[in-house]
Amino acid sequence: MxxxxxxxxxxxxxxxxxxxxxxxxxxxxxxxxxxxxxxxxxxxxxxxxxxxxxxxxxxxxxxxxxxxxxxxxxxxxxxLPQTAGAGPTPAAGGDGAGTPKQGGLQPGSVPAPTPRPGILADTDHIIAVSSGKGGVGKSMVASNLAAALAREGLRVGLLDADIYGPNIPRMFGETRRPKVSGEKGKEMIEPLEAHGVRLMSLGFLLEEEQPAIMRGPLIAGILRQFLEQVDWGPLDVMVVDMPPGTGDAQLSLVQTIDLDGAVMITTSQAVSTGDVRRGVKMFERVNTPVLGIVENMAGEIFGSGGGERLARDLGLAFLGRVPLDPAVRRAGDAGTPTVLDAPDSPAGQALGEVAARVFASVRNPETVG
Ligand SMILES: Nc1ncnc2c1ncn2[C@@H]1O[C@H](COP(=O)(O)OP(=O)(O)O)[C@@H](O)[C@H]1O
Ligand SMILES: [Mg+2]
Missing domain, CATH: 3.30.300.130 (Fe-S cluster assembly (FSCA))
Known part of the structure; x- marks a missing residue:
């Protein structure tokens, strides 16, 4: 024909x-x-x-x-629709560079997906979620980003690469271990699937008792082989929950996976420690665009506004502010990401908007400040 x-x-x-x-x-x-x-x-x-x-x-x-x-x-x-009028707008020095174009893409302006040689060749976009330090809600945002994009009908994978505290499967209510299938010598690991998201955790590689200090080098050595053996199938988006910080484990991940960009998570107060800036620098050093900053746990306890100020300081897009919200803990207990468990809660709404902005910025890199 x-x-x-x-x-x-x-x-x-x-x-x-x-x-x-x-x-x-x-x-x-x-x-x-x-x-x-x-x-x-x-x-x-x-x-x-x-x-x-x-x-x-x-x-x-x-x-x-x-x-x-x-x-x-x-x-x-x-x-996805541009997020006009929804919450705080990206702040890229106030020159409008961080504001998504109105009315979506014009015909012909959709860039052809570039083939990715080797690893994760069948994945269109790979987004890292990173933070200067642990406990700021990185895994929570990564889970909700993945779940929100899957809800829109995209084929989404979520790689839990936080070897210091793998917890993504639990956030999706998954306690099984992945199956291995295929003939001997050509075994493939099947990702788990929950809430429309294909899940895999580097934690499955490690024994529970493995001391954290051994994990970085261990992972660096076997990461590529592991990733090549996971049968993800074709994906529109892969979200990677990165280990916090800027050490060897992070660098080897960034160098192994060809990332479209990184989303940095911070609390308002964590901004002042400089960890976030070091994180941003690490990605810039390896030529990975930082898509923007998300401020999490905003509210009376942790303050608010620090993430947006930092974004402005660094000339990055501000991707949104997620309030400290009991709905997040309840969703965690239920094993369902907040955007699905409580989409109308303050955190659920904010996370949905963050997801739309992140996806818009990987689709249209030029709109990110
Ligand atoms: N916006 C929020 N509101 C309420 N609890 C939150 C919020 N963000 C994260 N948490 C809780 O804080 C804890 C740490 O979050 P997590 O995503 O595991 O952090 P990280 O991956 O950065 O170490 C979790 O128990 C999570 O449920
Ligand atoms: Mg985590």
């Missing part, structure tokens, strides 16, 4: 999907844009997910396209 004919078949299949709210089909409504078909049947298009669109819409569209005869693969560039 010619690529033109295949393109028409895909268009017609997609125009069979009716938007549950508007009653219009997703092609006429302009949700589907820039459809391209490669010689080998590779289909690629943009899908602009609008406020109040059901998150399942992307999955439905992808599945429908995959079912068309002659289609070999489907790549959907999901565009």
């Amino acid at each position: 010619s690529t033109e004919a295949l393109k028409r078949s895909v268009m017609s299949a997609l125009s069979g999907i009716v938007h549950p709210h508007t009653g219009e089909d997703v092609v006429s409504s302009g949700h589907v844009q820039n459809l391209e078909v490669g010689d080998g049947g590779e289909v690629r298009f943009s899908f602009s997910l609008r406020p109040r669109d059901p998150g399942t819409l992307v999955k439905e569209v992808r599945t429908r396209a995959e079912e068309v005869d002659g289609v070999a693969s489907v790549k959907v560039n999901v565009q």
Whole structure:
């Protein structure tokens, strides 16, 4: 079949999907844009997910396209709505450089995903979540970022690389250990899956009693091999919960994984210790863009505003302020990320907005200050 004919078949299949709210089909409504078909049947298009669109819409569209005869693969560039008017705006020196463009992307401006050689080759975007020190809510934000993007219909992986305190599986209510499958010599590790997110923890590599001091060098040596053996499948986004700090373990991770960018988490008071600045410097040294700063646990106890000031100081985007909120602890106990467990709580809302900003900034790197 010619690529033109295949393109028409895909268009017609997609125009069979009716938007549950508007009653219009997703092609006429302009949700589907820039459809391209490669010689080998590779289909690629943009899908602009609008406020109040059901998150399942992307999955439905992808599945429908995959079912068309002659289609070999489907790549959907999901565009989340820009977060206009929602909470604090990114502060990039007040010159507007951190403000996302209005009205989403123009046709043709979606950059083609660049192939990633080797490790995690089938993943479009890899985002590290990092912090100057532990206990500031890094894992909490990483979990919610992953869960919020999965809720929008994206295929999301979450790698718990915090070898000093792996706890991501627990935050997703997972207590199983991953299965290993495949023939001898070619074994693959299957990620766990919870709340629509594929999960893997470097902690599974280590014995409980392994002293923390041995973990850094150990991980550096086996990280690549481990990551190559995890059967992630194709992913739109991979979120990496980094170990806190700027030591060897962090550096070897950053050098092994080709990151799109890093999100720095801090509390208002942790800002003053300089750890956050050192973290930002580490990423800059290895040419990994820092997407911005999130201030967590804002409120009377820890104060507020420090993260935003630091972002302004460093010329970085401010990605949002998450209040200290009992809903976060309850969600932790329930094994469900807050954006799913209590989406309307103050923290749930703030985390949803952070996720939208982070995703917008990896889709449009030029909008980050
Ligand atoms: N905004 C918040 N409101 C209430 N509790 C929070 C908030 N952020 C984090 N916590 C709690 O603080 C603790 C540390 O968070 P965690 O994500 O494990 O930190 P880190 O990964 O940086 O060490 C956890 O018990 C978590 O539930
Ligand atoms: Mg943690």
